[in-house]
Amino acid sequence: MAAVIECQGLNVRFRTDDGAVTAVSDLDFSLNPGECLGVVGESGSGKSQTFLAMFGLLAPNGSATGSIRYRGTELLNAPRGALDELRGNRLAMIFQDALSGLTPTMRVGEQMAEVLVRHQGLTRQQARARVIEALEVVRIADPERRYAAYPFEMSGGMRQRVMIAMATLCRPEVLVADEPTTALDVTVQAQVLRLLDGLKRHTGTSLVLITHDLGVVAGLCDRVLIMYAGRAVELGPVRDIFRRPAHPYTRALLRSMPGLGIDPAEDLPVIPGQPPDLEHLPPGCAFASRCAHVVETCRVTRPALLAVGADHARACHLPA
Amino acid sequence: MSSVLTVEHLSVHYEVPAGGLFRRHPLTLKAVNDVSFELRAGETLGIVGETGCGKSSLGKGVLQLVRPAAGRVLWEGRDLCTLSPAELKACRKDLQIIFQDPLSSLNPRMTIGEIVAEPLEVHRPELGRDERRRRVDAMLDRVGLRPEMQSRYPNEFSGGQCQRISIARAMICEPKVIVCDEPVSSLDVSIQAQICNLLRDLQRDTGVALLFISHDLSIVRYMSHRVLVMYLGRAMETGPRLSFFGAPRHPYSQALISAVPVPDPDQADPSRSLVLDGELPSPMDPPSGCVFRTRCPLAVPVCITQEPALVDVAPGHGVACHRRQDTAPA
Numbered sequence: 001m002a003a004v005i006e007c008q009g010l011n012v013r014f015r016t017d018d019g020a021v022t023a024v025s026d027l028d029f030s031l032n033p034g035e036c037l038g039v040v041g042e043s044g045s046g047k048s049q050t051f052l053a054m055f056g057l058l059a060p061n062g063s064a065t066g067s068i069r070y071r072g073t074e075l076l077n078a079p080r081g082a083l084d085e086l087r088g089n090r091l092a093m094i095f096q097d098a099l100s101g102l103t104p105t106m107r108v109g110e111q112m113a114e115v116l117v118r119h120q121g122l123t124r125q126q127a128r129a130r131v132i133e134a135l136e137v138v139r140i141a142d143p144e145r146r147y148a149a150y151p152f153e154m155s156g157g158m159r160q161r162v163m164i165a166m167a168t169l170c171r172p173e174v175l176v177a178d179e180p181t182t183a184l185d186v187t188v189q190a191q192v193l194r195l196l197d198g199l200k201r202h203t204g205t206s207l208v209l210i211t212h213d214l215g216v217v218a219g220l221c222d223r224v225l226i227m228y229a230g231r232a233v234e235l236g237p238v239r240d241i242f243r244r245p246a247h248p249y250t251r252a253l254l255r256s257m258p259g260l261g262i263d264p265a266e267d268l269p270v271i272p273g274q275p276p277d278l279e280h281l282p283p284g285c286a287f288a289s290r291c292a293h294v295v296e297t298c299r300v301t302r303p304a305l306l307a308v309g310a311d312h313a314r315a316c317h318l319p320a
Numbered sequence: 321m322s323s324v325l326t327v328e329h330l331s332v333h334y335e336v337p338a339g340g341l342f343r344r345h346p347l348t349l350k351a352v353n354d355v356s357f358e359l360r361a362g363e364t365l366g367i368v369g370e371t372g373c374g375k376s377s378l379g380k381g382v383l384q385l386v387r388p389a390a391g392r393v394l395w396e397g398r399d400l401c402t403l404s405p406a407e408l409k410a411c412r413k414d415l416q417i418i419f420q421d422p423l424s425s426l427n428p429r430m431t432i433g434e435i436v437a438e439p440l441e442v443h444r445p446e447l448g449r450d451e452r453r454r455r456v457d458a459m460l461d462r463v464g465l466r467p468e469m470q471s472r473y474p475n476e477f478s479g480g481q482c483q484r485i486s487i488a489r490a491m492i493c494e495p496k497v498i499v500c501d502e503p504v505s506s507l508d509v510s511i512q513a514q515i516c517n518l519l520r521d522l523q524r525d526t527g528v529a530l531l532f533i534s535h536d537l538s539i540v541r542y543m544s545h546r547v548l549v550m551y552l553g554r555a556m557e558t559g560p561r562l563s564f565f566g567a568p569r570h571p572y573s574q575a576l577i578s579a580v581p582v583p584d585p586d587q588a589d590p591s592r593s594l595v596l597d598g599e600l601p602s603p604m605d606p607p608s609g610c611v612f613r614t615r616c617p618l619a620v621p622v623c624i625t626q627e628p629a630l631v632d633v634a635p636g637h638g639v640a641c642h643r644r645q646d647t648a649p650a
Contacts, residue, residue: 215583218588252510
């Protein structure tokens with residue numbers, strides 16, 4: 001099966017007053033048709049920058065090298081016109097903060113309809129009908145009335161559902177959701193996750209779910225990419241990541257989560273220290289300074305992402 | 321165990337001034353309505369609920385950072401609600417708070433050493449400079465910061481380190497109670513665990529009681545001995561950790577717990593969690609009777625007319641629900 005998205009040797013750098021910051025370094029991954037790929041990491045792991053680069057949305061001081069292809073078409077540094085044909089149409093993205101993703105002075109329905117008028121050449125009337133249908137799908141009560149509402153008149157959960165409805169209007173092949181539920185309460189998060197799950201099952205859209213929450217990943221994703229300090233540290237099927245995590249960082253991350261299943265009498269195992277400074281990345285493994293199993297090689301040579309099982313790879317010098 | 325703090329029928333109201341075309345009269349937002357609890361020495365009481373449930377207002381009301389509209393907060397035989405600002409100031413040595421956003425709660429123009437020393441200067445002026453310095457060094461060391469970091473400013477620290485500084489500031493006068501208002505919500509997973517463990521260690525060493533406010537049920541379960549669930553300013557359910565998480569009885573608590581993503585691909589299934597429909601009603605215009613009834617899968621007519629009282633269903637485990645007989649585990 002040919003991949004929908006193929007990313008090879010991606011590097012994302014930012015120029016700052018204090019020097020260059022490497023946000024993503026030498027990243028390879030692919031997204032298969034109909035799958036949900038979870039991209040997990042903490043702040044500064046490069047998980048969002050990877051996809052902002054893909055959508056041509058890096059901040060002005062950022063630059064990307066390498067390659068991200070959508071069905072063979074190069075997206076990285078593609079001309080704006082070419083990107084505009086794909087963005088919002090074949091490729092869609094939703095963000096953590098749904099309020100800043102919506103134009104505040106435009107009625108919600110109208111900004112949604114614009115997507116259809118722009119990409120599919122529908123008339124306003126036709127677009128309106130499709131938008132109301134889409135709002136019904138994401139279970140917005142009274143969609144006719146909500147069509148004319150402004151974003152500030154909606155709750156956070158409702159806005160996030162509007163963003164999902166808007167992103168899926170053109171039935172995109174790829175939907176990238178960047179921390180879509182992080183700002184939401186648990187019960188609202190459950191609504192949004194159920195919606196994304198339904199979308200994946202019923203439309204065949206390939207989904208990328210960027211998150212720091214492994215619990216969210218377990219319920220929704222087929223494969224998981226774990227990132228640390230701008231690098232891929234582990235990539236594999238969701239069951240392998242949870243049952244047979246192969247990288248010490250993944251293992252430590254799983255153990256340090258206070259899930260509902262742990263014994264509260266025991267102290268949570270913690271990952272000591274903090275992530276490295278992206279301006280001064282160590283020459284070897286970026287996790288070396290926090291790793292309980294570190295050996296001399298780890299500080300000197302950067303480990304490559306190598307297979308440890310079927311479809312399962314990790315970047316670590318330790319014996320598997 | 322003896323209780324250090326007793327809260328009785330506490331209500332916190334905010335006046336929303338008249339303004340605009342449509343609001344001719346000022347409104348009262350009842351952020352906290354008739355909430356009671358006891359906090360015992362060395363214990364953590366977790367306050368859980370979603371945005372707008374009044375959990376932060378409850379914490380502020382207890383500490384008199386917002387003056388409650390009604391109710392009592394009993395502390396060492398006195399009602400904090402009746403104390404003058406000067407009398408309150410004397411109590412603050414023993415009643416501290418840690419906020420969610422560690423950076424914005426630290427004065428950017430003060431060094432770490434000054435921030436942590438300040439409570440000592442205010443509350444323990446009799447201590448000499450050397451003694452103060454010794455205590456600040458020891459406190460910083462205790463929360464995992466190197467004493468030579470003292471001369472640096474908050475913006476030089478990460479979120480997790482800033483939260484350690486806030487904890488040091490709160491702990492330096494050896495308080496009896498700390499209100500922790502979402503202390504780990506803005507931190508990364510690996511740092512969350514560090515801070516949670518630090519708070520647990522400090523509690524074990526000093527016997528400080530914590531009022532731990534959070535929207536994250538996993539963290540509340542890890543941190544708390546007892547739990548209080550709030551919805552639209554009301555207490556819905558309260559109980560010991562085991563009893564509450566083992567057999568939650570309020571339909572809202574059940575929905576909250578089932579909505580927590582399970583970090584196990586063989587058990588997690590978003591289509592199975594008990595999803596609440598509809599939106600949170602406006603706290604300016606809460607539903608009659610039980611405030612949860614508009615989203616409750618079990619609501620019956622009596623829920624519209626009568627507000628349920630908190631009734632014990634197990635020792636120390638209370639539920640405010642007319643249908644509590646029907647929510648017991650099978």
